Amino acid sequence: GAxxxxxxxWVICKSGTSVKIExxxxxxxxxxxxxxxxxxxxxxxxxxTSNEGSKATYEQGVEKDKxxxxxxxxxxxxxxxxxxxxxxxxxxxxxxxxxxxxxQYFGPGTRLTVT
Amino acid sequence: xxxxxxxxxxxxxxxxxxxxxRCNYSSSVSVxxxxxVQYPNQGLxxxxxxxxxxxxxxxxxxxxxxxxxxxxxxxxxxxxxxxxDTAEYFCAVSDRGGFQKLVFGxxxxxxxxx
Numbered sequence: 124g125a126x127x128x129x130x131x132x133w134v135i136c137k138s139g140t141s142v143k144i145e146x147x148x149x150x151x152x153x154x155x156x157x158x159x160x161x162x163x164x165x166x167x168x169x170x171x172t173s174n175e176g177s178k179a180t181y182e183q184g185v186e187k188d189k190x191x192x193x194x195x196x197x198x199x200x201x202x203x204x205x206x207x208x209x210x211x212x213x214x215x216x217x218x219x220x221x222x223x224x225x226x227q228y229f230g231p232g233t234r235l236t237v238t
Numbered sequence: 239x240x241x242x243x244x245x246x247x248x249x250x251x252x253x254x255x256x257x258x259x260r261c262n263y264s265s266s267v268s269v270x271x272x273x274x275v276q277y278p279n280q281g282l283x284x285x286x287x288x289x290x291x292x293x294x295x296x297x298x299x300x301x302x303x304x305x306x307x308x309x310x311x312x313x314x315x316x317x318x319x320x321x322x323d324t325a326e327y328f329c330a331v332s333d334r335g336g337f338q339k340l341v342f343g344x345x346x347x348x349x350x351x352x
Contacts (some may be wrong), residue, residue, distance in 0.1 A: 127281075157339070166328060166342045167282075206348060216281050220338055229274075229281040 125151050127219050136207055137235055143235045146217030153219035156200040157227065158192060159212040173200040190227045197222075207210035207237045239325070240265040241329045242343035244334045251322055256315040259346045261303075261329030271312040272330040272340070273303055282328065288312065324350045 126149040130170055136142050145157055154175045159167040171192050172180045179192035189211075191203040200219075212232055218227040241264045249259045263269065270289050274282040286297025293305040303314045312329060329343040 129281075157340070164345045168342075169339060169342075172339060214279075218282075218340075226284065226287065227338065229279040229283070232279070234279070 125219075125226075125228040127230040128216065128230045129215075129217055129233050130234060132231060133234040134168055134236070136235070138208055138237055141203055142207055142235060143204045144204075144215055144217075145221070146202070146230050147201045148198045148219040148221075148228070151179055151219070151228075152197040152222045154197060154222055155220040156194060157218045157220070158190075158202050159202075159218070160217060161214045161232075163214075170202075172201060204235065207235070209236075209237045211235065212237045239320050240269060240333065240341045241266075241327050242331050242341055244329055244343035246346045247344065248347040248349060250351065251352050252318055253350055256317050257315065257319050257323075257348065258348050259329075259348065261312045261343060263310050263312065263329075263331045265310075265331060265333065268334050269331045270334060270338075271303075271305060272326045272332070273275060273297065273301070273312070274323065274342075275299075276326045276328065278325075283322050285314070285327075289349050319348070319350050320349050321352065323348060 126162045128147045129228040130145045156173040158170045161167045170185045173194040174191045181187045194200040218229045243262045272287045273285040286295045288295050288305045296302045326345045328345045329342045332338045
């Protein structure tokens with residue numbers, strides 16, 4: 124089956140620092156990856172669409188300078204939370220759209236806590 | 239634009255009883271429909287999907303869903319639930335073009351008790 128990994132699974136950082144989260148499709152190519160944010164007991168909110176070799180497309184209300192996305196290869200996308208603040212604490216989930224099908228495969232998520 | 243409504247935030251049920259989790263959607267274009275399950279502190283796992291063809295879709299773990307275009311619904315059902323089915327269930331929709339952006343419902347917490 125298709126597997127998507129995220130690293131790290133959880134991270135604690137101090138306010139003002141930056142954190143990078145990696146999303147990898149382990150056994151398939153994904154031209155398109157997505158980044159979601161999930162607050163406790165709530166649904167997933169799409170933050171941005173990451174396209175290999177081009178700039179990410181951000182959803183309305185998402186600060187692109189704060190949430191930097193880089194999709195450097197067909198198997199790797201990264202989300203960098205810059206100058207993190209406590210309100211950025213959340214569960215971040217990525218998904219990869221398999222090039223050969225219309226199906227997204229989700230990573231296990233990254234729990235970010237900003238102190 | 240699409241939207242998804244899951245009216246039931248929580249559904250309690252006894253083990254081995256049947257269950258139905260409701261999902262209604264709104265869209266001006268043809269869509270794909272999905273059900274995902276999320277266990278605590280984990281990502282989402284696809285249960286089943288409707289792309290085209292038969293309106294009754296069977297998925298993993300004994301779940302099935304029926305696409306009803308006139309009712310704009312895609313309700314999830316299981317004839318007999320297990321304790322291990324306790325989880326959060328999300329209905330999602332995407333349009334048939336573009337980059338397959340998923341729009342999720344607010345989720346339904348299925349609580350199975352002995």
